[in-house]
Amino acid sequence: ASAMTTPFILKIGYTKTEYALVAKGAGFFAVFAGGLLGGPLMLRLGIVGSLWVFGVGQAIAVAGFAWLAQVSHSIDALTVVIVSENFFIGCGAAAFSAFLSSITNRKFSATQYALLTSFMSLSRNVLSAPSGWLAEQLGWTQYFVMCALLTVPGFLLLAKIQKGLQAQKRASDLAAAAVIRVESQKEV
Structure with missing residues (x-):
């Protein structure tokens, strides 16, 4: 979904300035807050529990873009969607990093961690290739619903x-x- 966020936001009528203010302003602080709060929350929930909670949060946040496609131009709505997505990205990154660290062998942790993170980024880079075509075929609402379901x-x-x-x-x-x-x- 993230590969199509900027084209989507611009296509539904937000200006580059509006999007930049929300994404780079509130969105930045949301990622930072998610990363900071993700660690303590993970200690309470456990690594796997936090992967569940933060993953569901990310899926709901992605579905928020489908909602955004349906509402009229609203900076508040844009802010809610961007902040929630970025917050759960920060939380999820903390939990996923801890999970990857927990499954590596201490003797080979650097190599294994590098391979696992490379594998993780493969899906983001390769599977996002047809995203523009899919968004065009499905329409924005269905595209983001599909992205949420792909979790x-x-x-x-x-x-x-x-x-x-x-x-x-x-x-x-x-x-x-x-x-x-x-x-x-x-x-x-």
Whole structure:
């Protein structure tokens, strides 16, 4: 969706100045606030929990552009959509960075992190290529609804990852309990 944000905003009647004031003004502070608040929120929610919450927030924010296509010219509406998208981008970046760091092997963390972030950016760069054509074919509202719906495969993958992490934790807890049991029997 982000590849088409500027053309969309200009096409629905906002000026470059209006968009720049909102995106570079309030939008910048929203990303910054999201990054700052994303960390503490992540500590409360856990890494996977925060990926869920921030991911849903991002999906709703993307759907906000579909709403923006339906409302009349309003700087307030534009600000709400841009600020919410940027806030959840900041939060999501904090959670995703923590997640990537948590799944890398300490011995190879720099290489693995670089590969994972490169893979992440591949989708942003390659899959955005037909976005202009899609927006033209579908219309702005349907295009942004489709973009919001395209988050579903990511959530399905996150559910699978969450199950795997839960199984791994249960196995680790069982192993730790067995070690404690063996150690306590040695003391007797």
